[in-house]
Amino acid sequence: xxxxxxxxxxxxxxxxxxxxxxxxxxxxxxxxxxxxxxxxxxxxxxxxxxxxxxxxxxxxxxxxxxxxxxxxxxxxxxxxxxxxxxxxxxxxxxxxxxxxxxxxxxxxxxxxxxxxxxxxxxxxxxxxxxxxxxxxxxxxxxxxxxxxxxxxxxxxxxxxxxxxxxxxxxxxxxxxxxxxxxxxxxxxxxxxxxxxxxxxxxxxxxxxxxxxxxxxxxxxxxxxxxxxxxxxxxxxxxxxxxxxxxxxxxxxxxxxxxxxxxxxxxxxxxxxxxxxxxxxxxxxxxxxxxxxxxxxxxxxxxxxxxxxxxxxxxxxxxxxxxxxxxxxxxxxxxxxxxxxxxxxxxxxxxxxxxxxxxxxxxxxxxxxxxxxxxxxxxxxxxxxxxxxxxxxxxxxxxxxxxxxxxxxxxxxxxxxxxxxxxxxxxxxxxxxxxxxxxxxxxxxxxxxxxxxxxxxxxxxxxxxxxxxxxxxxxxxxxxxxxxxxxxxxxxxxxxxxxxxxxxxxxxxxxxxxxxxxxxxxxxxxxxxxxxxxxxxxxxxxxxxxxxxxxxxxxxxxxxxxxxxxxxxxxxxxxxxxxxxxxxxxxxxxxxxxxxxxxxxxxxxxxxxxxxxxxxxxxxxxxxxxxxxxxxxxxxxxxxxxxxxxxxxxxxxxxxxxxxxxxxxxxxxxxxxxxxxxxxxxxxxxxxxxxxxxxxxxxxxxxxxxxxxxxxxxxxxxxxxxxxxxxxxxxxxxxxxxxxxxxxxxxxxxxxxxxxxxxxxxxxxxxxxxxxxxxxxxxxxxxxxxxxxxxxxxxxxxxxxxxxxxxxxxxxxxxxxxxxxxxxxxxxxxxxxxxxxxxxxxxxxxxxxxxxxxxxxxxxxxxxxxxxxxxxxxxxx
Amino acid sequence: xxxxxxxxxxxxxxxxxxxxxxxxxxxxxxxxxxxxxxxxxxxxxxxxxxxxxxxxxxxxxxxxxxxxxxxxxxxxxxxxxxxxxxxxxxxxxxxxxxxxxxxxxxxxxxx
Numbered sequence: 001x002x003x004x005x006x007x008x009x010x011x012x013x014x015x016x017x018x019x020x021x022x023x024x025x026x027x028x029x030x031x032x033x034x035x036x037x038x039x040x041x042x043x044x045x046x047x048x049x050x051x052x053x054x055x056x057x058x059x060x061x062x063x064x065x066x067x068x069x070x071x072x073x074x075x076x077x078x079x080x081x082x083x084x085x086x087x088x089x090x091x092x093x094x095x096x097x098x099x100x101x102x103x104x105x106x107x108x109x110x111x112x113x114x115x116x117x118x119x120x121x122x123x124x125x126x127x128x129x130x131x132x133x134x135x136x137x138x139x140x141x142x143x144x145x146x147x148x149x150x151x152x153x154x155x156x157x158x159x160x161x162x163x164x165x166x167x168x169x170x171x172x173x174x175x176x177x178x179x180x181x182x183x184x185x186x187x188x189x190x191x192x193x194x195x196x197x198x199x200x201x202x203x204x205x206x207x208x209x210x211x212x213x214x215x216x217x218x219x220x221x222x223x224x225x226x227x228x229x230x231x232x233x234x235x236x237x238x239x240x241x242x243x244x245x246x247x248x249x250x251x252x253x254x255x256x257x258x259x260x261x262x263x264x265x266x267x268x269x270x271x272x273x274x275x276x277x278x279x280x281x282x283x284x285x286x287x288x289x290x291x292x293x294x295x296x297x298x299x300x301x302x303x304x305x306x307x308x309x310x311x312x313x314x315x316x317x318x319x320x321x322x323x324x325x326x327x328x329x330x331x332x333x334x335x336x337x338x339x340x341x342x343x344x345x346x347x348x349x350x351x352x353x354x355x356x357x358x359x360x361x362x363x364x365x366x367x368x369x370x371x372x373x374x375x376x377x378x379x380x381x382x383x384x385x386x387x388x389x390x391x392x393x394x395x396x397x398x399x400x401x402x403x404x405x406x407x408x409x410x411x412x413x414x415x416x417x418x419x420x421x422x423x424x425x426x427x428x429x430x431x432x433x434x435x436x437x438x439x440x441x442x443x444x445x446x447x448x449x450x451x452x453x454x455x456x457x458x459x460x461x462x463x464x465x466x467x468x469x470x471x472x473x474x475x476x477x478x479x480x481x482x483x484x485x486x487x488x489x490x491x492x493x494x495x496x497x498x499x500x501x502x503x504x505x506x507x508x509x510x511x512x513x514x515x516x517x518x519x520x521x522x523x524x525x526x527x528x529x530x531x532x533x534x535x536x537x538x539x540x541x542x543x544x545x546x547x548x549x550x551x552x553x554x555x556x557x558x559x560x561x562x563x564x565x566x567x568x569x570x571x572x573x574x575x576x577x578x579x580x581x582x583x584x585x586x587x588x589x590x591x592x593x594x595x596x597x598x599x600x601x602x603x604x605x606x607x608x609x610x611x612x613x614x615x616x617x618x619x620x621x622x623x624x625x626x627x628x629x630x631x632x633x634x635x636x637x638x639x640x641x642x643x644x645x646x647x648x649x650x651x652x653x654x655x656x657x658x659x660x661x662x663x664x665x666x667x668x669x670x671x672x673x674x675x676x677x678x679x680x681x682x683x684x685x686x687x688x689x690x691x692x693x694x695x696x697x698x699x700x701x702x703x704x705x706x707x708x709x710x711x712x713x714x715x716x717x718x719x720x721x722x723x724x725x726x727x728x729x730x731x732x733x734x735x736x737x738x739x740x741x742x743x744x745x746x747x748x749x750x751x752x753x754x755x756x757x758x759x760x761x762x763x764x765x766x767x768x769x770x771x772x773x774x775x776x777x778x779x780x781x782x783x784x785x786x787x788x789x790x791x792x793x794x795x796x797x798x799x800x801x802x803x804x805x806x807x808x809x810x811x812x813x814x815x816x817x818x819x820x821x822x823x824x825x826x827x828x829x830x831x832x833x834x835x836x837x838x839x840x841x842x843x844x845x846x847x848x849x850x851x852x853x854x855x856x857x858x859x860x861x862x863x864x865x866x867x868x869x870x871x872x873x874x875x876x
Numbered sequence: 877x878x879x880x881x882x883x884x885x886x887x888x889x890x891x892x893x894x895x896x897x898x899x900x901x902x903x904x905x906x907x908x909x910x911x912x913x914x915x916x917x918x919x920x921x922x923x924x925x926x927x928x929x930x931x932x933x934x935x936x937x938x939x940x941x942x943x944x945x946x947x948x949x950x951x952x953x954x955x956x957x958x959x960x961x962x963x964x965x966x967x968x969x970x971x972x973x974x975x976x977x978x979x980x981x982x983x984x985x986x987x
Contacts, residue, residue, distance in 0.1 A: 007961075011936050028944075029928070032954045035947070036906045036924055058925040062932045 029062055077388040084389065091361065092393070094767060095354045099397025099443070101760050102347030104404030107428055107436045108412050109340045111405070115426040116329050117336065122247045122422075124187030128283045131327035132296060134319040135276035136303075138263055141179045143303050144279065150287035150295050151321075154178065154185040157277040159255040161699070163528050165727050166231040167219055172526055172729040174254050175209070175233065177261035177277070183210075185282045186250060193227040193242030196260055203267075206260040209238040213246040215256040233259065235528040250328075251278070252419035269651075269693060272308055280324060292321045312587060332416050335750075338826060339412065342497070342757050345490045347443070349761050352487040353768045355447035358390060359480045360775040362455035369455050382456045390448025391441055398440035402433055414749050450479060477779075484765075484772045485812040491761040492816025492849055493823055498758035499841040500824060500831055501751045507833035508744060514665035515565055515604040517736035519706050521714050522564055524731035525721050526699035531728075535696045539620060539687050541724060542700060546597060548720045549704045554713045557705045559600040560686060562593075562697040564736060565667050566743040571595070572678065573692055577636050578646040578655070588650045589679040591632070592667055595689030595697045601627070601662055603705055611643045611660030618685035624656040625685065629664045631673070632680030647682060649690050656684070670744055671832045703736070710735060750830060762852055769856040773805045777864045789869035797865045805857025806850070813846055890922065890930050891939075892973055895958060895966040898940065904953040905931060931956060939965050 085092040120126040132144075132153070141155035159176040180201040183190070190210065200208055209231065211220070220226040220240075230239050238259065249255070265271050283292055296319055304311050326333075362369075369382055377385075405428055416423055454476040525545065532538035542560050549558035563569035573593035582588050594600075598614045609630055618625050626647060633642040646655035667681065668674055674681070684690075691697050702721060706713045714733040721730040777784070784797060824836040834841070897903065897911050908931075909922045934940045939962035947953035958966070 007937055010938050014936050014938070028954065031952065032905060033924060033928065035904070035951060035953055036909075038951075039906045058928045061925070061929040 029059060033059065074388070077385050078392060080385065081389040081392045085393070088361075091357060095357055095393050096396045096400060098350040098353055098760075098764050098767075099394055099440075100400035100404055102343070102350035103394075103398050103401030103436060103440060103443075104408055105343035105401075105757075106347050106439065107402055107405030107432060108408035109336075109343045110435060111409055111426055111428050111432050112412055112416075113336055113340055114432065115422055116416075116420065117325075117333065119422075121325055121328075122188070125282075126187075126325065127323070129186065129324035130281050130283065130289060130292060130321040131324050132279040132281055132319060132321055133327070134316040135278055136316070137272050137274070137276055138261060139265070139271050139306070140279065140303055141261070141277075142263055143306065144281075144299060145179075145181070147299055147302065148281070148292075148295060150284055150292045151281035152181065152185050152284060153279055153281040154182040155261055155277045155279055156182050156251050157261060157275060158251050160275070161526065162233040162257075162259075163235070163526060163727070163729050164219070164231060164233060165235075166237075170727050170729040171219070172524075172731065173215060173219075173233075173256045175257040175259050176251055176255045178258050179261050179263065182258070182280070185280060187282065188244070188248050188250070190242035191245040192224060193240070195242055196258075201260040201263045203262055203264040206262050207236070207238050208241045208260060209233060210242040210244060210258045211240060212244050212248070212256045212258075216243045233257070235530040247422075247425060249421040249424070251421070253421055253424055254419040268308070274693065281321065289321060289323070296320055328421055332420060334826070334829060335415065338830070339415070339753070341826075342494060342754070345494055346757055346760055346764075349487050349490050349764050349768075351443050351447045352483045352490075353764045353771075354390075354393065355450060356480050356483045356487075356768055357771055358386075358448060358451035359454060359476060359483075360771055362386070362451040363775065363779075365455065373456075379456045383452045386452035386455055387445060387448045390452070391444035394440040394444030394447075395437070398436050401440075402428060402436060405436070411749070411753060415746060415753060417746070450476070454479075477776075480772060480775070481808050484768045485808050485815065487765050487768045488809055488812025488849060488853070489816035489819060491758075491765040492813055492845060493820045494754075494761040495758040495845045495849065496816075496820040496824060496842060497827055498751070498754040499845050500827060500834055500836065500838060501754050503834045503838065503841055504830070504832040505744075505748065505751050508670055508747070511666065511670050513565060513670060513740065514663050515606050517565075517604075517740050519710065520603070520736040521704045521706060521710060521717060521733055522567075522701050522736050522739065523717055523721055523733045524699065524701050525724075525728060526731070527725065527728045529695060529698045532696050532698040535620065535687075538696050538698060542597070542686060542702075545702055545721065545724060549702060549717055552704065552713055552716045552720065554707050554709060555704045555717070556707050557599060557603045559603050559703045560597045560700045561600050561703065562595040562686075562689070562700055563667070564701050564703065564739065565604075565665050566669065566740050567701070568743075570668070571691070571697070573682075573690075574650040575682075576648050576650055580636060589636075590677055591647075592674065592678050592681040593649075593689075594681065594683040595686050595700075596683050597686050600703070601683070603703060604665075606665055607663040609661045609663060610641075611658070613660055613662075614683065614685045618688065620687040624654060624688050625659045626656045627660045627662050627683040628658050629681040630661055631664050632682065633658075633661050635680055649692075649694075651692070651694055652690060656688070670740070747830075762849070765849070766852050766856045769805055769809065769853050770860065772808065773801060773857045774860040774863075776804055777801060777860045781864075781867060784864050784867050785869040788867055794865040797867075798861045801861035801864050802854065802857050805853055805861075809850060809853030813849055816849075817842060817846065889973065890926060891934060892966070892969045893920070893922075894927075894930060894934065895939065895962055895969070898956055898958040898962070899966070902943075902945075902955040902957045904947060904955050906953075908956070934962070937965075938962075 121129065123129060130151070136144075136155070138155065141153065144151075144153040155178065157177040159174045161172050162175045164171050164173045178196070178201075180196040180198055183195040189195070191213065193210075195210065196208065200206055211226075216222060216226065220229075226240055227242070228239060230237050232238070244258075261277070262270070281292070283289065300316050300319055304313075304315055329336075372382060373379075409426065409428060413423060413426065418424075525542075527538065527541065531541075546558050546560060549555060563571050571593050572590050574588040575591050575593075576582065577589060580586075580589070596614065598616045598618065601608065601613050610633075611627075614625070614627060628642060628647070636642070637645060642658050642661055645658045647658065648655045662683070664673060665681070666673060668678075686696075686700075689696055702717065704713060704717050718730060718733050721728075787797065820842070821837055828836045893912060894908055897908050897915075903911065905924070905927055909924070909927055912920045912922050931940070931942075934956075935942060939959060940956045941959055942954050942956050944952055945955045
């Protein structure tokens, strides 16, 4: 019967009102029926007993009608479930906690995946944005923009450091240079002020800057009046024209400001060389991604011909257009997927565990359920009651899980590069909470359905008569064994992954980085590049700093270097090498180029393998010299004496003489000697050093070796650096050891997470096996008693039960090893110095899981061996 | 849960019959059952196990009102009165019922 909405609403209101008048309604009904019966008796002249029975049913039905029947039954189920949980706190705690771990991890990962991979970029029509892969000189931006028929193209540099002065203390910020059309191509609006005007990337008009929301807040107090103010970036005056909204973080979250990328064809080096930049583009109306991809190849070919110097024919041959979102998340996508799979595994394990716990509980509750069935509860009602319990468990797990998830999210975030756009904005929000609640209900139903069905399938008379816990269907017992086996298998996969990562970390920590970092303090000093156009000024500044640092009490040695190992600087220099002429096929080799003071090599204990070290005598006016690393010597002059050979920067005339060979140093990362595009490493004396642009390096790191205590010298060194010049930003003082540790902090964090996944999995599996074997023992108490009675020894009983546990574990391990063999290759990108199918790790994990299985079976086995045959044979 | 006297009344029509019975004026539960029996020449026997739940349902839907009053033999009895909404419901249910009866008739009389 379908009623109109308003009738239904009124109905519900009346029911609500009835709730408060229950007693009155009951009295009314009783009196009314009494009256009815009296009249009827009068009419019939006798009292009909059949009709009296009907009266009771009628009263029941009326009462049902007053209330919200379904809701009340649900409440009743929930109350009952809550009572059950309260009575078995151990079971409840284990079930809720394991679910919370699984659900919490998933909530955090869903949030990350949703924010970074799924949610569209916060720009207009984000699906029309593409990245043209590869990097290009500035000249490419106007060329591509004019020639392309399918795209509007902008250049956005990844960002570099600038000195910010004219707004409080001098500081170092990261700014990205963009072509003037970048913001309109991206479809991102400023929050305040204006975006770059067309033409503001031409020389003379580029004195403008747009601030990020965070820089505007921290450095300019969030004052809207700052629009129009002039600040200096690297000494160049720029007017603040706009502020971006907080959510804008392109090209990375590290970028704090945007300046126009000067497009000046007359500045040959800057326009055609210098830093190559990435291109982003928006598909024009009607254009397709496929069309854009087809267009890129000929565009690059045409552009290559306009180069004023020869470019390799295969330059940017693989360049294509990929969706911008995929480009932004390319590096972390793999890691996210691995993490997502891992937390998914943990949740599966938790579900299997809870399902198996519920199965065994269903067995112990058979008598209670049988009594309920005997009192008239239909099967569906019992199943519903049991499902209510499991869903309630899952929801409790979800609530706790969301709390855990906020914690887990912070940890997961630390695993990803902090520059990832949008990462800072990731937080567990309502849609995620709703998704988690949905997940909880689904998992609750999933792990509850088998136990509920098994429990409701009861032979009434049998169970009530004996109260026995022996008569479960073989199917459910096998299912339970299967669940635990699967759990063990998943555990093996997670533990193997963690094992491989731990082994990688161990290998990494054993890597000899080629230098000693102990007791060395570093501080970054970064004058404006313009300050160093006069080389002597810069050299004098650092001479003063060195002399000052050596005078600090507690400091033994001091040195300067344009980069210290593992500080993420990349001072790459294109060079000419004597005896290795360049060609189109073999362009100028790229070398890592250090600019260091005499004493740097000695201070870091980098071994001198041949020739001599740099000395104070290698000044600005003396003969140009350099040191090369051992691998560089081997690369360019194998089998020859490299001392006396010559190398020079590609943009200079005068050759520099190799005077010494030193040991190789892990400059870029501990795991890799150097990137593929770097052919070697050189060290130049600071006074003679050049950069790509022909200038002397301006930003340098001051190193000081403390004798004992590091705190005092650290303070003094910093104030010494700050006293030199108020316009020169000075970074924080960092021990070199911290820099080294920091370079693998991300890796360590990843491993910690995997270890916790693996630990959770092992713990859950142990609980699962323990539960399974205890249950098995309970089921066979009678049989065991019988065996003992006819002379089985305790040892025999123990080994029989252990064998049971081992069988499940072995099946699980075998399956787990097979899955792990297939799955761990997805981990390969995270591993170092260990194969994805490392036999030692697999063997160790197998042994560990077997050990855990035996331990978990041992206790129930021991208990079984204590069975007193008389007592147990008498029970049933 | 069996309802012995239910088969004599088409399912869903009891509400309609009660509403119709109340058209002349307020009545108590026993009176309604008596009236139905008399009018239908003893064919429609409404037992209390279906009558009282039905009355509760009508109350809930707001189609009848109930008030305590004195009965013919001066006992306290609960009298049910048709409400405006009840009259409207009666009219629409009657029309619907007539439509169904005619339809059934047609089917039964087909050649």
